[in-house]
Amino acid sequence: MKASNKHSKIINAATKVFAKKGFFNARISDIAKEAKVADGTIYLYFNNKFDILISVFEEEIGNLIVQVEKLLAAEDDPRKMLEIFARKHLTVMKKNKNLAEVIQIELRQSAKLIKDYRNNKFSVYVNMISSIIKLGQEQNIYRASIQPGIAKRAFFGALDEISRMWNVGVTTKYTVEETTQQVLDIFLCGMLEPEVSFL
Amino acid sequence: MKASNKHSKIINAATKVFAKKGFFNARISDIAKEAKVADGTIYLYFNNKFDILISVFEEEIGNLIVQVEKLLAAEDDPRKMLEIFARKHLTVMKKNKNLAEVIQIELRQSAKLIKDYRNNKFSVYVNMISSIIKLGQEQNIYRASIQPGIAKRAFFGALDEISRMWNVGVTTKYTVEETTQQVLDIFLCGMLEPEVSFL
Amino acid sequence: MKASNKHSKIINAATKVFAKKGFFNARISDIAKEAKVADGTIYLYFNNKFDILISVFEEEIGNLIVQVEKLLAAEDDPRKMLEIFARKHLTVMKKNKNLAEVIQIELRQSAKLIKDYRNNKFSVYVNMISSIIKLGQEQNIYRASIQPGIAKRAFFGALDEISRMWNVGVTTKYTVEETTQQVLDIFLCGMLEPEVSFL
Amino acid sequence: MKASNKHSKIINAATKVFAKKGFFNARISDIAKEAKVADGTIYLYFNNKFDILISVFEEEIGNLIVQVEKLLAAEDDPRKMLEIFARKHLTVMKKNKNLAEVIQIELRQSAKLIKDYRNNKFSVYVNMISSIIKLGQEQNIYRASIQPGIAKRAFFGALDEISRMWNVGVTTKYTVEETTQQVLDIFLCGMLEPEVSFL
């Protein structure tokens, strides 16, 4: 499985280089050097520079999806499921800063650069959130008035922005676990004191 | 948005061009043409291409801050204040897609490219959220256990991700008003049915 | 004589700037700033950048010619006259390093850049040497076999190369006076021991 | 002058282009076209434009040094040695006008542009003259009062200025051989009639 070996070596190298320098500042020769292959070799596995970026997304997020799915499969409670998603996402992003960078920054650019980059794994990933919410609504655990399509964005956006903090270098005293609890606490119970009404 | 002088003509042009093509794909000559000035004229007002980007942020977000501050000044209730922030942010981002693009994408890049781009207007803007939360905590309206530093990120991230939807071209049936209500509803009351406990 | 005042202010400034940065690296705005006039003002007195360079030569070398001519007018002996020329040239070049730079470097370039830059003051200056030699030959002081056209080049080249040393920063233990004596000694008496024959 | 590899093809092309247009007016694309390589190829062999110029000096003068050294190795008489140097220098400069131009003009500029351009081949070349003079002094052929450090400058300056004539387009009726004799005659025997004293 030599070919596949080169392929993933390049993916891994590209993830690292894109994270460090950003897509536009990354040079093909940087990736080649990091992957310990010749520049030209990269073009045996990818069509162009942009194709590498897309592949990085698909590969890395694909891995993430598999891992989260496995964890969710062992859980029924929609509250726990959301907690599992949040914890896993934040844990991975804190550990794998390169992946975090790429998702936070480069993924956003790519959405603009390729119009037909839809139905991708990123969508699949974020849609796991709305699926959980819908499941909770069916079980009368989440309120029916919540729009899963909006709530999934809000939830993912919250996690994404928080993990962005860590990459920008903002120091924080909170652990992943505490942060996960805070986010869950807000999203499940809201910020209001129990006796205070929402206007 | 009167562009009486060259400086703001260039800022406006750059906002448009960066939004359309992204910072790295934007050429100085594009901005110059859009601003109807000569290429060289741009360098009478800005040090380099990157300086234009930073200026766009500072200028545009500065405007936003002024507007939001004015709206907040007329309000005391921390619940209403958060609503005002959310509504204004989403309204502006929906109307001014160029600004939205630039904030969502280019701002993230710039944070990586310049290490000393701290204490900027963007921070000021996001810190308005935590100020509101702290105010609400003092008034026993928001729960004391909420960490303002985390909650501000979560809240801004939620709004940001939602407005990103609009720019990527995802169609939605919800108005700004409905979306604002959903986000507020989630953040203030949470997603749980009232009688359901958070584990 | 206001106009003439500006004119020479610009010439002086240009001499300084060309010497410091070289013709190609010198900017019009540098000269303008040094002369304390506006950029555009320079074009009221000179046609273009190159015209300034030529004017610097003509002006500065013109001054030199006047001074040397005055000194030579008081002397009859062709040996003394050559000494006067050498001493004056070396003295001025040691004192006015800017002028030296311009003559040594920029003058050479200009000769290539403008084909019709003949019959100029520089030629007049160098021809003073051949005139002295011819005079000496008429008086049977200089050997008739010496070709004044070649000797003038050799003599000027020798002085020029020596003064170039000083500008490049080569330190030397010889004074202008000692150097003048050495050059004269070589050119008048040659380097051979009296009893040794030139093959 | 076989230009088997890219490096020397570029050196040769650069010598020609610098000679024709001067360093600052020469475009990289001119050199590339002359060398029949792509613009970018030049940067595989040289760091920047200036690096090319320095390389031209080192390469071309290096060749000259080798040739002159070989000729001098076969000669003992310091008088003949100086003659050999002069003849070789003038011959090469008359034949290779491009090299002459570059030495006369661009070399001078470069000395100003890079402070650490010392101990270079040009110095080695000029120091061959002072070595010859010192040798002659040890053999009591050249007068002990001659300062080799000054005399080498004078001698080289004389040759340089004479060869400059040829490039500027001044027509002359003297051959290289006659010119060499004139210069030698002046430097070895001086310009005075034998019976006339140096003041």
Added chain:
DNA sequence: AATGAATGAGCATTCATTCAT
């Protein structure tokens, strides 16, 4: 499959010159 030398299109920036005031 793998290499890496070679390519050449592309662009940020500079600066001599102009001209409205």
Added chain:
DNA sequence: TATGAATGAATGCTCATTCAT
């Protein structure tokens, strides 16, 4: 006369991509 803001042509250098080996 004098100004200096505005112009826009010009170019050194980079780097994604190709292709002969």
